[in-house]
Amino acid sequence: MAKAATGNVPSVGKASVRIVVVGDRGTGKSSLICTAATDVFPANVPPVLPPTRLPEDFYPDRVPLTIIDTSSRVEDSGKLGEELRRADAVVLTYACDQPATLDRLSVFWLPELRRLEVKVPVIVVGCKLDLRDEQQQISLDHVMTPIMQQFREIETCIECSAYKQIQIPEVFYYAQKAVLHPTGPLFDQETQTLKPRCVRALKRIFILCDQDRDGSLSDAELNDFEVKCFNAPLQPSEIVGVKRVVQEKLSEGVNENGLTLTGFLFLHALFIEKGRLETTWTVLRKFGYDNDIKLAENLIPSSFKKSPDQSVELTNEAIDYLRGIFELFDGDGDGALRPIEIEDLFSTAPECPWNEAPYKDAAEKTALEGLSLNGFLSQWALMTLLDPARTLENLIYIGYPGDPLSAIRVTKTRRYNRKKQQSDRNVFQCLVFGPKKAGKSALLNSFLGRPFIDTYSSTTEERYAVNVVDQHGGVKKTLVLREIPEDGVKKMLVNKESLAACDIAVFVHDRLL
Incomplete structure (x- = not known):
C-alpha cells in the first residue's frame, strides 16, 4: 500500500466535472480561470468568460473539466442559481487585498449556497495573494478554521496569485479531486474517524483479500491486494515499511501473521488525514463501490424476466449457504441470532436490510429477540419475494461465493x-x-x-x-x-x-x- 498514491487510478464514474466559480465582483474570478487555462496572466478579461474547458490530460485522473465563470450582479442572480444547481463543485473566491470580501463568505455567499440547496463541495480560494499588504499577513488556518467548522461543505481552502502564477493549477485540482474523491462519504471531520459505511466496505474488502481466513493479511495477500488495486507489486522492503508505520502507531494493527483489520482501517484513516483520498477511493472502486459506498448498480442483477403470476425464490444452493452463515454467526451456539449477531453478520453491508419495514418484526423472534434458523431463512425468503435485487446485493455483501444469479430462481406460472x-x-x-x-x-x-x-x-x-x-x-x-x-x-x-x-x-x- 506504500505505492497507493502513485498507482493507476481506475474509472471514477464521471465523464467530466463541472466547476462553477462564484464570488464578489473584482475578486479575480475571470483572471483565475484564464491563467489556469492558458498559463498566462491576461492583460484584459471580459466581465464574464464563456465556459472554459480543461482537457482530460490536464490532471492525473484524466477527466476533463468545464469551468463556468459567473456574474455577481444582482440582476444576474437567476442565471447564477441555474449554474450552481448544475455544478459538481463550487470555487468560492475572495480577494486577499480586500478583507471585506473575506467577511462576505460567511455573511452572504455560504448562506446563499445553502438557500439554493447547492449540496456539492466548496473550495474557498483567496485570489490576488501578491497584492496583500505585507503588514496584514494572516494565517489562513486561523481565519478559515471557524468558517469551516460552521460550513462543513467547505472541502479545502487555498490562496493563489494569477499574476505571479502561484498555486493556480492547484485550485482546480482540489476542486476536481473533491468531486472524484470526496471526503464526505469516507470521513467524519468532527470526530476525525472513518464513517461507518466506509468501515463496513473496507471490512468486506479485507475479508475478501484474507484468502486463508486467518484474520490477517500476510505479505503475499498484501501484495495481491496491491496488484489488484494499483497494478503494481510491493517490494519486500515496502511491505516491511507499511507494517512498521502501523505498528509504531497501533500495536494491535499487526500480528505474527500480518496486517490485521484494525491496522488496515488505520492505514486508510491515515491516508485520508494526509489528503490522499484517491488511495481509499481507488480501493473502493476496484471492489465495485460507487460514490455512496454501495455496490455499483451494474454489479447487481436488477431485472428478472417473469410474468405477474410468477415469483422469485432462493435456490437450494443459496439456502445451504445461508444455513452455514447462520451457524457461523451463532457465536454462543444457542440456535438463534440475537440482534448483535445479526448486526455482525451484516457488518460488511452498508446497513442491516431488516431494520426497516416491511422486514422489521416480520419474522418470529425468540425470547431474547433473536431469530431462529427458520426465522432467519424466512426473512431472506420475504426479501427475495419482494425485492430479489436487494437479496442478491446483500448476498454479495456477506460474501456469497458463487454467481449471484445462481442464488435465485423464478417459479413456474400458476397456469402451468x-x-x-x-x-x-x-x-x-x-x-x-x-x-x-x-x-x-x-x-x-x-x-x-x-x-x-x-x-x-x-x-x-x-x-x-x-x-x-x-x-x-x-x-x-x-x-x-x-x-x-x-x-x-x-x-x-x-x-x-x-x-x-x-x-x-x-x-x-x-x-x-
Missing part, C-alpha cells in the same frame, strides 16, 4: 402448475383483508407466536408476517401473510398484477358482528 396439478413453489403469499377491528393484525401476530393484544391499533400501511409451515412428510414451506389496510383493498382489487402475486386470500371478519 394448475395444468400439472402440482406446484414448484416453496414460498406462498396470502393476502389478508377485511373490515376494521376484524382481527387481521391479531392473525398475523398469532402466526408469529406473539400474544394477543387487547388494545386496538389501526393498520395504515401494508404489513407482512413470514414463517415456516410444516407439511406432511416433513416437508417445509414458507408462508407470507400480507395484511392489506382497509383503504387499500379497493386499489388492490382493480390492480390485476397485485392480485396475480397472490397464491391465496383470507377474508377476516368479526363473527360477533
Whole structure:
C-alpha cells in the first residue's frame, strides 16, 4: 500500500466535472480561470468568460473539466442559481487585498449556497495573494478554521496569485479531486474517524483479500491486494515499511501473521488525514463501490424476466449457504441470532436490510429477540419475494461465493402448475383483508407466536408476517401473510398484477358482528 498514491487510478464514474466559480465582483474570478487555462496572466478579461474547458490530460485522473465563470450582479442572480444547481463543485473566491470580501463568505455567499440547496463541495480560494499588504499577513488556518467548522461543505481552502502564477493549477485540482474523491462519504471531520459505511466496505474488502481466513493479511495477500488495486507489486522492503508505520502507531494493527483489520482501517484513516483520498477511493472502486459506498448498480442483477403470476425464490444452493452463515454467526451456539449477531453478520453491508419495514418484526423472534434458523431463512425468503435485487446485493455483501444469479430462481406460472396439478413453489403469499377491528393484525401476530393484544391499533400501511409451515412428510414451506389496510383493498382489487402475486386470500371478519 506504500505505492497507493502513485498507482493507476481506475474509472471514477464521471465523464467530466463541472466547476462553477462564484464570488464578489473584482475578486479575480475571470483572471483565475484564464491563467489556469492558458498559463498566462491576461492583460484584459471580459466581465464574464464563456465556459472554459480543461482537457482530460490536464490532471492525473484524466477527466476533463468545464469551468463556468459567473456574474455577481444582482440582476444576474437567476442565471447564477441555474449554474450552481448544475455544478459538481463550487470555487468560492475572495480577494486577499480586500478583507471585506473575506467577511462576505460567511455573511452572504455560504448562506446563499445553502438557500439554493447547492449540496456539492466548496473550495474557498483567496485570489490576488501578491497584492496583500505585507503588514496584514494572516494565517489562513486561523481565519478559515471557524468558517469551516460552521460550513462543513467547505472541502479545502487555498490562496493563489494569477499574476505571479502561484498555486493556480492547484485550485482546480482540489476542486476536481473533491468531486472524484470526496471526503464526505469516507470521513467524519468532527470526530476525525472513518464513517461507518466506509468501515463496513473496507471490512468486506479485507475479508475478501484474507484468502486463508486467518484474520490477517500476510505479505503475499498484501501484495495481491496491491496488484489488484494499483497494478503494481510491493517490494519486500515496502511491505516491511507499511507494517512498521502501523505498528509504531497501533500495536494491535499487526500480528505474527500480518496486517490485521484494525491496522488496515488505520492505514486508510491515515491516508485520508494526509489528503490522499484517491488511495481509499481507488480501493473502493476496484471492489465495485460507487460514490455512496454501495455496490455499483451494474454489479447487481436488477431485472428478472417473469410474468405477474410468477415469483422469485432462493435456490437450494443459496439456502445451504445461508444455513452455514447462520451457524457461523451463532457465536454462543444457542440456535438463534440475537440482534448483535445479526448486526455482525451484516457488518460488511452498508446497513442491516431488516431494520426497516416491511422486514422489521416480520419474522418470529425468540425470547431474547433473536431469530431462529427458520426465522432467519424466512426473512431472506420475504426479501427475495419482494425485492430479489436487494437479496442478491446483500448476498454479495456477506460474501456469497458463487454467481449471484445462481442464488435465485423464478417459479413456474400458476397456469402451468394448475395444468400439472402440482406446484414448484416453496414460498406462498396470502393476502389478508377485511373490515376494521376484524382481527387481521391479531392473525398475523398469532402466526408469529406473539400474544394477543387487547388494545386496538389501526393498520395504515401494508404489513407482512413470514414463517415456516410444516407439511406432511416433513416437508417445509414458507408462508407470507400480507395484511392489506382497509383503504387499500379497493386499489388492490382493480390492480390485476397485485392480485396475480397472490397464491391465496383470507377474508377476516368479526363473527360477533
